[in-house]
Amino acid sequence: MGDLEIRxxxxxxxxxxxxxxxxxxxxxxxxxxxxxxxYLAALERLAxxxxxxxVVAERDGRVVGTLQLTIIPGLSRxxxxxxxxxxxxxxxDERGSGLGTRFIEWAVxxxxxxxxxxxxxxxxxxxxxAHRFYxxxxxxxxxxxxxxxL
Amino acid sequence: MGDLEIRxxxxxxxxxxxxxxxxxxxxxxxxxxxxxxxYLAALERLAxxxxxxxVVAERDGRVVGTLQLTIIPGLSRxxxxxxxxxxxxxxxDERGSGLGTRFIEWAVxxxxxxxxxxxxxxxxxxxxxAHRFYxxxxxxxxxxxxxxxL
Numbered sequence: 120m121g122d123l124e125i126r127x128x129x130x131x132x133x134x135x136x137x138x139x140x141x142x143x144x145x146x147x148x149x150x151x152x153x154x155x156x157x158y159l160a161a162l163e164r165l166a167x168x169x170x171x172x173x174v175v176a177e178r179d180g181r182v183v184g185t186l187q188l189t190i191i192p193g194l195s196r197x198x199x200x201x202x203x204x205x206x207x208x209x210x211x212d213e214r215g216s217g218l219g220t221r222f223i224e225w226a227v228x229x230x231x232x233x234x235x236x237x238x239x240x241x242x243x244x245x246x247x248x249a250h251r252f253y254x255x256x257x258x259x260x261x262x263x264x265x266x267x268x269l
Numbered sequence: 270m271g272d273l274e275i276r277x278x279x280x281x282x283x284x285x286x287x288x289x290x291x292x293x294x295x296x297x298x299x300x301x302x303x304x305x306x307x308y309l310a311a312l313e314r315l316a317x318x319x320x321x322x323x324v325v326a327e328r329d330g331r332v333v334g335t336l337q338l339t340i341i342p343g344l345s346r347x348x349x350x351x352x353x354x355x356x357x358x359x360x361x362d363e364r365g366s367g368l369g370t371r372f373i374e375w376a377v378x379x380x381x382x383x384x385x386x387x388x389x390x391x392x393x394x395x396x397x398x399a400h401r402f403y404x405x406x407x408x409x410x411x412x413x414x415x416x417x418x419l
Binding site: 133136137140146149150151157158159160161162164165168170171173185187189191192193194195196197198199200203205206227230231235236237238239240241242243244250253254256257258259260261262263264265266267268269 | 283286287290296299300301307308309310311312314315318320321323335337339341342343344345346347348349350353355356377380381385386387388389390391392393394400403404406407408409410411412413414415416417418419
C-alpha cells in the first residue's frame with residue numbers, strides 16, 4: 120500500500136466522505152449520498168471556522184478515511200481548551216491497516232499543537248469494538264453521552 | 270425569589286463562575302479559584318468565537334449558574350449542526366429551584382434557533398443524579414464518553 124496523507128477535506132472529497140458516512144450500520148439510516156447539497160453547505164461552514172478541522176486520509180489518490188476535530192476553549196479545568204473528535208470513518212478496504220490508529224494519533228497530536236489539555240469523543244453504546252479500540256489508545260470511558268434530537 | 274436572567278458571561282462574572290466550577294466533588298480537584306488569570310484568558314477566547322456561548326444565570330444581582338454551549342457544524346447526519354453543552358453548574362443555594370431545568374431548556378431553545386438538529390453532552394459516570402435529570406428532560410443515554418488527558 121502507498122503512503123498515507125492526512126489533509127483538510129475539500130469539496131471534491133465530499134462524495135467519498137459521504138459514502139463512508141453511509142457505509143455503516145448506523146450511518147446507513149441517516150445519510151443521503153444521492154443528494155450532496157447539504158454536505159457541501161456544511162463543508163463551507165466548517166472551512167470558514169478556524170476551530171474546525173475536517174480531514175481526510177488519502178492513499179494512492181483515494182480517500183480512505185475521514186474525521187472531524189473541533190477545538191473548544193472553555194473555563195473549566197483552569198481555562199482548559201479541549202478537542203472533540205467526531206465522525207470517524209475508515210473505508211472498509213482499509214480496516215486492519217492501522218489507519219484508525221494513525222488517524223486518532225494524528226488528532227491527538229493536532230490537539231496538542233493547538234494547546235488542548237483534553238481530547239474527548241463519544242461512541243454509540245452499540246459500537247463495542249470501537250470502545251476497545253479507544254481504550255487501547257489510552258482513552259478512558261469515564262462519561263455517559265446524552266443526545267437529544269431536535 | 271426574583272426573576273432569573275440568562276445572559277452572556279463577562280469578565281466581572283468570572284470569580285462567581287470559577288467558585289461554582291470549584292464547588293463540586295470533581296471540580297474541587299481541578300480548579301484554581303485563587304488564580305483567575307487562565308480563566309480570564311479563556312473568556313476572551315470564548316467571547317471572540319461566534320460558535321461559543323458561555324452564559325450565566327443571574328438572580329437578584331447574583332450569578333447563580335453557568336453553562337457553555339458550543340455550536341458544531343458537521344457533515345454527518347446530512348450536514349447536521351449539533352450543539353454541545355459543557356460546564357453546567359448551579360449554585361448550591363439554587364438547587365431544587367428549577368434553575369437546572371430552565372438552563373437546559375434555554376440551551377435547547379438556543380440550539381434550535383442556531384439551526385441545530387441535535388444537542389449533546391457528556392456527564393461523568395459517577396453523576397447518577399445528573400443522568401436522571403437529563404433523561405427526564407428527554408435526553409437519551411445512547412453513547413459512551415471517552416476522554417484522554419494530554
